[in-house]
Amino acid sequence: MRWLSLLLSLLSANVLPAQWFSDPVRVDGQLSAYQPLAAASQPWRICVLIPNAKDRYWWGVAWGLEQDARRLGLQLGVYEAGGYDHPDVQVRQFDHCVAKRADAFLIAGVNTTDLCSRIAVQQSAGRQVIDLINGLGCESLSSRSRVDFADMASATLGYLIKLSQGWPIRVGWLPGPADAGWIKDAERGLHSALQGSAITLIHGGYGPLDRSRQAQLTRELFKNEPELDYVIGNAEAALFATELVNSARSPTRVLSLYATDRVLQQVREGDVLAAPTDSPVIQARIALDLAVRGLQGDVLPKIVSPQVEMLDAKALQRFDLEHLAPPERYRMTTQELPD
Template sequence: MRCLLLLVLLWSCQSLAAGFSQPVVIDGQLRSYQPTGAASEPWRICVLIPNAKDRYWWGVTWGLQQEAQRLGVRLGIYEAGGYDHPDVQVRQFDHCVAKGADGFLIAAINPSDLCSRIAVQQSAGRPVIDLINGLGCETLSSRSRVDFADMASATVTYLSKLSAGRPIRVGWLPGPVDAGWIKDAERGLHAALHGTAITLVHGGYGPLDRSRQAQLTRKLFKAEPKLDYVIGNAEAALFATELVGSAHSRTRVLSLYATDRVLQQIREGDLLAAPTDSPVAQARIALDLAVRGLKGEALPAIISPQVEMLDIRTLQRFDLQRLAPPGGYRMTTQELPN
């Protein structure tokens, strides 16, 4: 019994290792990522994320906090309040620099706003990791991210198989216009649409809050009431399922990415499918990379979990720890410790 308890405790303390058992692509090679051991010092890492409105970032924050505990490092976690506040993220970066952060994980609002500042920190030997959203800077320590072009492409491929080549009309509600990951998603979307019988109907850009996405979704359905499918960011997709249900519409809804609420709607049959980029795993890998950099290890250029399409069938075998926090978790920001 004592041995069994020890094994359970060991699994709990090292759940990250289990989370990394999934295949990842490291500099173009499909491999299994092995996390590093505990940090040699209680380094202080600054984390910048766009917002706390989108529950996608709740999973990211939970993954970071779990990994920080395993590694023995301390975090400052800052959210800018939305993709329409790039100036706030710049000020938060400067705040972390002033507090003497040892390293940085950046989920950028704007791909280039921080590049000159990042170069200064890199030259001083402080690792800077591109976390999820995509930084356009030449000088970075490493990247933990999935190309959202692959997310959009996986979604279009799923629809193409589902529709068996028949002509369909698909609404598109991506999110904020200037976000790097949206530009990547649209690049992958249009490439995947080439040669298909899918007609795309653009619903417009907007911040990732429920109010704005509800406006755009209503406008799209009013202009195009007989869409076959809608692909949207998580907030737009979730609101679209409400409109479809209330109008008894035959339109099916897909999300561009998965969150815990999206997964619940898939289970209940209200939302058809969503690709996942395993955001919890990306967060943990990013922090692990920062610690490796502080240890003086050579880092790969980029690590990417494989994109998986989740629907009612594939969700049954998917490890939810790679995507979402446990029930009852609420995202909190925290100041970088002195």
């Protein structure tokens, strides 16, 4: 009956959710509208682990979580590992939250496997663990709030295939850190979408998502491959690529693998051609709602995923920016889980 109750709430498209709503999402593959809880039954203590606070993608995640934690009456701790090259930090942060007796964990993993044995222990103790955005390779999870980055990459390649009308094109690829689950997913989708196309993909190498490393990789790619038609990169690589293209007056066009507010500003100005969005703010809100539902005894779906939407200058005219970014005044800060 609890599962039936959850499904009915998820399928109630005609009811305005408390404070926020998303466009249709997929709940275990079924198209639906997500109806969040109006309040939590008690002030559950939720630990959130994210990879970094270096860009506004994760600021949007933190903003969405903070808003809904306040609305639901929850206690939130938010910890960032400092980058994808610091898996040991995220492990320590998980252990810290265990020591503070967190009721639930929302985890955007630095990699897919390092926390799995620890997660299994917490699951067996009755705590909720939600896979948030990045993709954990653990079998023992309560639920997942994430978009498959294979779909993000496929949408981007599909956009290019349509744009190029089947003509042969050369595309540079700058994904990001090699060990991140979402990068592995993106490359799976990319290579699947390449089958039967006239696209030649040139890999620019892996690296952390800081500007200096991505700038280095982008320079090397343009130096080695000066006649690229397009570049697809993570947000930092895409933004730096636009600088190189503009300074050299190159005909190369740039796309981002995912949208941030900075990327979308460049889309508006014509420097970035397009980017898909996975609506990270909505994913964050859903993840928190799933954790509370699990703590309150609901049987959870395996995965809830916002729809991937390709954003170019035309599509941006109707897109709600608060699905992926915080207000301009917002500045993310980490916060300790209250005792």
